[in-house]
Structures are given as C-alpha cells and as structure tokens.
Amino acid sequence: MVPSFLCFQCPQCKKKCSMKSIRVLYASRIVALDVKLQKKVRSLEAKCSSFKEKSDDLSAKRVEWRKKEADLCMEVHYLKERTRHLEGLLESAQSRPLGSSMARWGCRGEAGLGDDVEQEFHQQGSSISFMLQKDIQVDGARIFDVDTSSQILIIARRLSGMGTMNVLTKMSLIPSHEKEDIHLPVGFKAVKDLRVSPHARIVLLASLGKKLSVVSTQSNNTVLTYDLQAAAWSCSWDLSNSHYIYAGLQNGMVVQFDMRQTMRPVESITGLTDSPIHTVHSLSADSTVSCGVKGVLTASSVGLCHWDFGRSGGRPYLIPESENQGVCISLAYGPSRDDIVASFRPKIEFSGDLTISQPTLSASTSISGEGVRGSHVLYKRVGGRYEKLGATCANVSGIRLPKSAIVDGVSQNPLFASADEVTSELDYLAAWPRIHCNYSQLNSSEVQVGI
Structure with missing residues (x-):
C-alpha cells in the first residue's frame, strides 16, 4: 500500500495516483494573438512599400529632370553664342560695302589659270565671314559626311592596336557633341568613300575589300552588302530615286545597284580607261533626257566623264576640256544649280632617257609632294551639254x-570649299565671294571639325 504522503490526485478527474503514474507532458508554445495589432502592422508595411515606390519614382524623375536641365542650359549657351556670332556677322556685313569681297575666275576657254587671262567674269555678292568656334579631335578619322536632318557627323575611323578595326562614329553637331560607335564586321577593309543618304537615315560605304555596304545609323546595323569585281573607290546615292546606288571601282568601271535586288548589279559599264574612279556624283533629273535614263558624273585621273544608266548601249564620254587640264584629283557638284568644280594638279613630265619609275618633276611640282600649283575649273551643266566657265x-x-564641296545656303550664291595645301587654310572660292578662314590640315590620325 502506497504511503499517503506519496499519493497524488489528478487535477482533472480527481483520482488518486502514484509516482509511477506521473508523466511529463510537453505542450506547444502558447502565444496570445492580437488580431488588431497584426492588421496594423500589415497596413504599415504596405504604406512603407508604397512610399518606397514613390521615392524611387521621384528619384528617377529627378535624374531625368537634371539631365533635361543640363541639356537646356547647354542649348541656351549654344544659342547665346550663336546669337553673338550672328550679331557680329551682321555688324561686319553692315560695315562693309556690298560686293567688296569677290573672287575671280579665268574666262571661258583659258587654261592660263588666272594671271594671264585676257578677260575675267565675276559677280558681286554680300560679304561673308566665318569664325572657328571649336576643334574636335577624333582619333583614326579617315573621311566623314554630314547628316543634316539628324544634325550628326558620320565619321569613318580606322583604329589601331590589337588588330586593326574599322568603325563608324556618330557625333552630334549640338553641344556636348555626344559620340556613338558603329562597329563594322570583322575583316572589313578600309572605307574609301562614305555618303549619307538624302532619303533616309542610312549610310553608303565604299570599301577597298571589294564591298559596297549600306549601314543604318538608326539601328547601327549593316542593312545590305554587295560583292564587287574590284575595290570600290567611290559611291553615291541616286538623287531622284532612293532605291538606286552607284559605285566607282578601281578598274575604271561604274556599277548601279537597286536595293530591292540584293543579288547582282542592275547595270555595269566599263570606263574609257582602267584608271580608278575616285569620285561619283548622281546628277539631278534632266528634262531633255528620256525617261528612265539616269545621269552620273565621275572623276578619275584622266578627267571628268558622263555616264548614262538605263540607256541601251550607252557609253561614257569625257567632258570637253577636262582631259587637258592636268590630273583630276577632286570633283564637287552642286545639284541645285548644276554647278561643277574640278580640281587638277599638273601632270608629271618624263624625260626621254628615264624610265617611268624615275619621273622628272616640272617646275610647278613640289619636291616634297605636299603642295603644288594647280587649278580649280568651273563647269556648268546646261541640258545635255557641259560648258567650261572659267579657271x-x-x-x-x-x-x-x-x-x-559646293555649299548651298551660305549666301545668295553657292560657295566652293577646298583646302589650300601650302597655307593650310580652307578656301571658299566661286564666281562669288572668296573668303579665307583658319584651317588645320587633316592627317591620318585625327580630323578637326569646325563647329
């Protein structure tokens, strides 16, 4: 019998039990629930999350507003500088008599180049001056063109280092002159010519790798690539039809492509010689030419040449009096008035007892090969004819x-812009005003662009 002091009583059923009957019970943790407090916590957490989202949104808008404010400040600064510049031009123009500055060309048919000509023609024009505002250095720049609709420069660059790489650089003409690179395909050879389309945001590239490429400056992708028979030295967009493009080749040929046909050229025409076509210009539409025929003007070392695409059996022909001016090195065309200016340097004279590899330099040829005394010759296209107006x-x-280049819209008359290789200045010539302004000569490693 269990002693009474060792007896226990169950608190629930009141039965007596011994020590052996006792068991340890493990109960779950008991927490008092406060439903109202939990709801309040959840509500505060939701409010904190909402405030955080609003704070992030305001921070993003603040960054965007600061960027817009900076852009507007830069634009205001640019407009103020532009206003001061224009006011200076206006004061300069008002202080000079009308027609006080003019350039003169040798008269028609004269090859004496200015000094010994019997007659001169000229035209009065308003005084014009230019002020260099900023030089922008771009490493590896080779050639560029201007996209006026987007206010950007398209620059072909050749980067050295770990393998030579060719890129196109888009640079804004608006301060702060932001830049963006378009990487061309691996193995893409040097760009010989670059033309911005007058119809869309695309660029035409002539490459020494026997390629003619169309690159979008909007998506930064290569849209089309054509394989050529020879290296491309020049290219051009058709002025009257956005689908047609042209390429001047190293072997003297000119080919026409239709971008709606990606397999082969529409037409290929063999040149009069195998001299490389270093410049191609699509001519403005001519009412005297039959429908479907597209005129193209080219330049090579032998002179200027006219081509008709779309005419059966059409052969190119030399522009009269362009083959005896010397070696043609540059060609500019103004489509608004059909003005043409070709630049020539003297031909190298060979003595009778020397081989071709040992030329005898003429008196007008620089021994260093940098600058020589040459000429600019002005032509005019009138209908199907070309007239030499002066030199x-x-x-x-x-x-x-x-x-x-021939620049329209600067004054009442177009201006012809070219580099003076001796004075390192930029010459503006015409049968109009002639102006000199500071010019830094381009080299193979950098280009300086006057904004």
Whole structure:
C-alpha cells in the first residue's frame, strides 16, 4: 500500500495516483494573438512599400529632370553664342560695302589659270565671314559626311592596336557633341568613300575589300552588302530615286545597284580607261533626257566623264576640256544649280632617257609632294551639254586625292570649299565671294571639325 504522503490526485478527474503514474507532458508554445495589432502592422508595411515606390519614382524623375536641365542650359549657351556670332556677322556685313569681297575666275576657254587671262567674269555678292568656334579631335578619322536632318557627323575611323578595326562614329553637331560607335564586321577593309543618304537615315560605304555596304545609323546595323569585281573607290546615292546606288571601282568601271535586288548589279559599264574612279556624283533629273535614263558624273585621273544608266548601249564620254587640264584629283557638284568644280594638279613630265619609275618633276611640282600649283575649273551643266566657265590658280595636293564641296545656303550664291595645301587654310572660292578662314590640315590620325 502506497504511503499517503506519496499519493497524488489528478487535477482533472480527481483520482488518486502514484509516482509511477506521473508523466511529463510537453505542450506547444502558447502565444496570445492580437488580431488588431497584426492588421496594423500589415497596413504599415504596405504604406512603407508604397512610399518606397514613390521615392524611387521621384528619384528617377529627378535624374531625368537634371539631365533635361543640363541639356537646356547647354542649348541656351549654344544659342547665346550663336546669337553673338550672328550679331557680329551682321555688324561686319553692315560695315562693309556690298560686293567688296569677290573672287575671280579665268574666262571661258583659258587654261592660263588666272594671271594671264585676257578677260575675267565675276559677280558681286554680300560679304561673308566665318569664325572657328571649336576643334574636335577624333582619333583614326579617315573621311566623314554630314547628316543634316539628324544634325550628326558620320565619321569613318580606322583604329589601331590589337588588330586593326574599322568603325563608324556618330557625333552630334549640338553641344556636348555626344559620340556613338558603329562597329563594322570583322575583316572589313578600309572605307574609301562614305555618303549619307538624302532619303533616309542610312549610310553608303565604299570599301577597298571589294564591298559596297549600306549601314543604318538608326539601328547601327549593316542593312545590305554587295560583292564587287574590284575595290570600290567611290559611291553615291541616286538623287531622284532612293532605291538606286552607284559605285566607282578601281578598274575604271561604274556599277548601279537597286536595293530591292540584293543579288547582282542592275547595270555595269566599263570606263574609257582602267584608271580608278575616285569620285561619283548622281546628277539631278534632266528634262531633255528620256525617261528612265539616269545621269552620273565621275572623276578619275584622266578627267571628268558622263555616264548614262538605263540607256541601251550607252557609253561614257569625257567632258570637253577636262582631259587637258592636268590630273583630276577632286570633283564637287552642286545639284541645285548644276554647278561643277574640278580640281587638277599638273601632270608629271618624263624625260626621254628615264624610265617611268624615275619621273622628272616640272617646275610647278613640289619636291616634297605636299603642295603644288594647280587649278580649280568651273563647269556648268546646261541640258545635255557641259560648258567650261572659267579657271583659277590654287595650291593643291601633290600626292593625295582631297575632298571638295559646293555649299548651298551660305549666301545668295553657292560657295566652293577646298583646302589650300601650302597655307593650310580652307578656301571658299566661286564666281562669288572668296573668303579665307583658319584651317588645320587633316592627317591620318585625327580630323578637326569646325563647329
């Protein structure tokens, strides 16, 4: 019998039990639930999350507003500088008599280049001056064109280092001149010519790798690539039809492509010689030419040549009086008025007892090969004819094929822009005003662009 002091009583059923009957019970942790407090916590957590989202959104908008503010400040600064510049031009123009600055070309038919001509023609124009605002250095730049609709420069660059790489660089003409690179395919050879389309945001590239490529400056992708018979030295867009493009080849041929046909050229025409076609220009539509025929003007060392695409059996022909001016090194064309300016350097004279590899330099040829006394010759296309209007002396490159341009919209008359290889200035010539402004000569490693 269990002693009474060792007896226990169950608190629930009141039965007596012994020590052996006792068991340890493990109960779960008991927490008092406060439903209202939990709801309040969840509500506060939701409010914190909402405030955080609003804070992030405001931070993003603040960054965007600061960027817009910076852009607007830069634009205001640019417009103020532009206004001061224009006011200076206006004061300069008002202080000079009308027609006080003019350039003169030798008269029609004269090859004496200016000084000994019997007659001169000229035209009065308003005074114009230019001010260099900024030099922008771009490493490895070779050639560029301007996309006026997007206000950007398209620059072909050749980067050295771990394997040579060719890229296109888009650079804004608006401060702060932001830049973006378009990487060309691996193995893409040097770009010889570059033309921005007048119809869309695409660029035409002529490559020494026997390629003619179309690159989109909007998506930064190569749209089309054509294989060529020879290296491409020049290219051009058709002025009247956005689908047609042209390429001048190293072997003297000119080929026409239709971008709607990606397999082969529409037409290939063999040149009069095998001299490389270093410049191609699509001509503006001519009402005297039959429908479907597209005129193209080219330049090679032998002179200027006219081509008709779309005419059965059509052969190119030399522009009269362009084959005896010397070696043609540059060609500029103004489609608005059919103005043409070709640049020439003297032909190298050979003595009778020397081989071709040992030329005898003429008196006008620079021994260093940098600058020689050459000429700019002005032509006019009137219907299906070309008229030589005059010529003027110029310091031109003795070794390179420089670029020149006819600029519209600067004054009442177009201006012809070219580089003076001796003075390292940029010449603006015409049967209009002639202006000199500071110019830094381009080299193979950098290009300086005046904004």
